[in-house]
Amino acid sequence: MLQSSPKGSSSLSDNDNSSDLKSTMNDISSQTNENSDYSILPMDVIVDILSFLILSKQSINEYCNFLQSVHNKNHHSIFNLFFGYKHWDIHKTHVVFLYRNFIVKGDLTPYESRNPSEKVEQDGFIMNYIFKHAHTLTVDYCPMTDTYCQSLRKNKRIERFTFIGNRKHYHSGLCSALRECESLKKLKLDSVYDWEFTKLFELASLTYLKLNTGMMLRDFPPQKYNFDFIVDIEENQGSIKKILKNEFSESRLKHLSLISSEGFTDEYSVSNLMKLPALEILFLENQKITKQSMRTVGQSNLREICFERCLNFSDSGMEQLMKVKLPNLTKLKLSGCGFNTSNLKKVFEPSNGEILNQLTYIELSKNQNMKDTAFSKLGSFKFENLDTVDLNHCVSLSSIGILTFMRSFSECIRTLKLRECNLDETALVTILKSCSKLQRLDLEMNNISCTNIEICEITDLSNLHYLRIEKNNLTDIEWLIALPLSNLQLPRKISNYGTMQLDRQIP
Missing domain, CATH: 3.80.10.10 (Ribonuclease Inhibitor)
Structure with a gap:
């Protein structure tokens, strides 16, 4: 992981090696152009770019001046990303980058600029670029904003997204923005505080989904926490039959993890979720499922079941589980479920x-x-x-x-x-x-x-x-x-x- 050097330090002498640094930049510029696919830049170019990040603030400013000079108009967005404006304070922003894979860490503090408009422009430039163009993005205790969510909504190439944080970092527009990221394959949300997460099940390319929520059960409409939104309910002579909706019939979701502080699924949710055609791994932690959850399942293609701290499931629930047709099941993990x-x-x-x-x-x-x-x-x-x-x-x-x-x-x-x-x-x-x-x-x-x-x-x-x-x-x-x-x-x-x-x- 890359880290910025302490103030006043430098991997190269600011005075003695100025010409060498400019020469290196010219060499890199000559190997790339504004139409380059930066996800497949030559490794030696990537290494040179990353090495600039450990220079002192003074050297960073020198490079910014160099890049913005009239003699270097061919520099492209990857250089703009890290060096495109002079007053970016490397000691207040920690961004790790390689092949369009980004990790944004910490409570990012915008540069304290005397000019408010300049401050917004500087802070927005680097972050908006990341949310718009990243193929892989991890947001680690960085507060989400309206602007970041709007930028993320426009990203049609992102395949993997991870959000780590708590309520103060979460934004109510995050799940709605992610719903527009049509290429998403792997999604981890460490904190969710609204039921908009149910929209994520509509992502056609999604194969891995992990959700952890701190919401209370009372915060959910019943049709949300028991996942009735993925089925059509048919009533016939007093009996109820649930059939998977057409829009979920081609779901690619293989791995689903649902974790919460209170439990946002009930005894009906498991049978609904097990209808997802590609689902292979189901992980439920601290959920309100019971032995009744298994009675309406019938058959499932699951190959791994993991229930952790599902205290209402108990040993009678496991007995009922043995009666479900699970021809592909190979892993059974039932930890802390209160078995007698x-x-x-x-x-x-x-x-x-x-x-x-x-x-x-x-x-x-x-x-x-x-x-x-x-x-x-x-x-x-x-x-x-x-x-x-x-x-x-x-x-x-x-x-x-x-x-x-x-x-x-x-x-x-x-x-x-x-x-x-x-x-x-x-x-x-x-x-x-x-x-x-x-x-x-x-x-x-x-x-x-x-x-x-x-x-x-x-x-x-x-x-x-x-x-x-x-x-x-x-x-x-x-x-x-x-x-x-x-x-x-x-x-x-x-x-x-x-x-x-x-x-x-x-x-």
């Missing part, structure tokens, strides 16, 4: 073998009420494709429940995340003996000590390249050194046996 145990027994049982065997990734982390008996009905069932299991911070589990679950996936598992699961050294040895394909094992914050560790039956750990056992009750590491970890290196210095991380590169 009773309904999970109905999920992890052989009768659900078809959907369980599709899964390559299961996450049930931060479900603090989930107990060992949740996996008791698996019996002799064996997962066929399960690659990763994440049970981090399931504090009501113990070695008994973990090992019961492990027997069903020991032949295929490659990554195990078991942080803060009350495991002891017996569980550690059993895992190392049973999971021959294991590559990554995280056992931080458990109850593993140095006693009762029998390693004689552990003959091959050649696949293991990451072992984390920090914050346990270790008092020595003799047993650890004796493990057959031929390709895993101990750290050079271990000063605290309770804090240890072993890592190596996969050959």
Whole structure:
């Protein structure tokens, strides 16, 4: 990332190298013209341009004079962008640029000009250019304005836009402006404070959408927060049928993330969203969905479902999820959803073998009420494709429940995340003996000590390249050194046996 140098510093001497700097500028000007496609400028030209940004303010002013001289009328907009007016204060504006990819950082303070009209012209020149012409733009805690939104509205080539900030940086015209950016493919809005975001679903080229809002549920009209705007509702003899509207039938949206402080979806929203034809990944955090959300879904092409802190969903919701036709589902992430145990027994049982065997990734982390008996009905069932299991911070589990679950996936598992699961050294040895394909094992914050560790039956750990056992009750590491970890290196210095991380590169 580029940063301006402190005042008074310079990467080149202002006096001694003035002629060299002008020569460099002439060389660059000779290689480009006003019709150049600046997104494909030669790399050496780009490097020279970027190097100018670290010069002192005095040198910047010299270049501005040079560019505006009568002898250099062929300079084009890329030079105007950074050096086009004399009084741009590099120490108050931080802009990073490469191949029309811009990052505008911080609360930008316009140059304090004595002439108010000059101040507006100077501030607007660089920012309006960026919002009109950027192909990729990240706005990071920079307050949006009417002018910026109007400029963004005119940008028909921008493909990726990210907004990071809070209410004081957000502008009510932002979503409406983005709706006019017809080439947008990837859109991230860290803060949204009006329901105009629903218009973004109409963008024909959009494939990735992430929305985070601080609005309260009462701020939304019902048809907005349950996403009824994407369906037609038909009533027939007392029954209601929802059909995707024609304007969304060719939607390209593949990845959708909805995050909020209170929850702006309800039990009907999931079934509506799952009707989007190209949707593959659905991430919902802190949303007001329930088990009813799944009952009207029917079938979906989703390959990844991630519900995080959706407390009303619970274990009964997961049971209902297993009844949905999800032929492409491979990743199921349900973190901090308040699962207990009773309904999970109905999920992890052989009768659900078809959907369980599709899964390559299961996450049930931060479900603090989930107990060992949740996996008791698996019996002799064996997962066929399960690659990763994440049970981090399931504090009501113990070695008994973990090992019961492990027997069903020991032949295929490659990554195990078991942080803060009350495991002891017996569980550690059993895992190392049973999971021959294991590559990554995280056992931080458990109850593993140095006693009762029998390693004689552990003959091959050649696949293991990451072992984390920090914050346990270790008092020595003799047993650890004796493990057959031929390709895993101990750290050079271990000063605290309770804090240890072993890592190596996969050959």
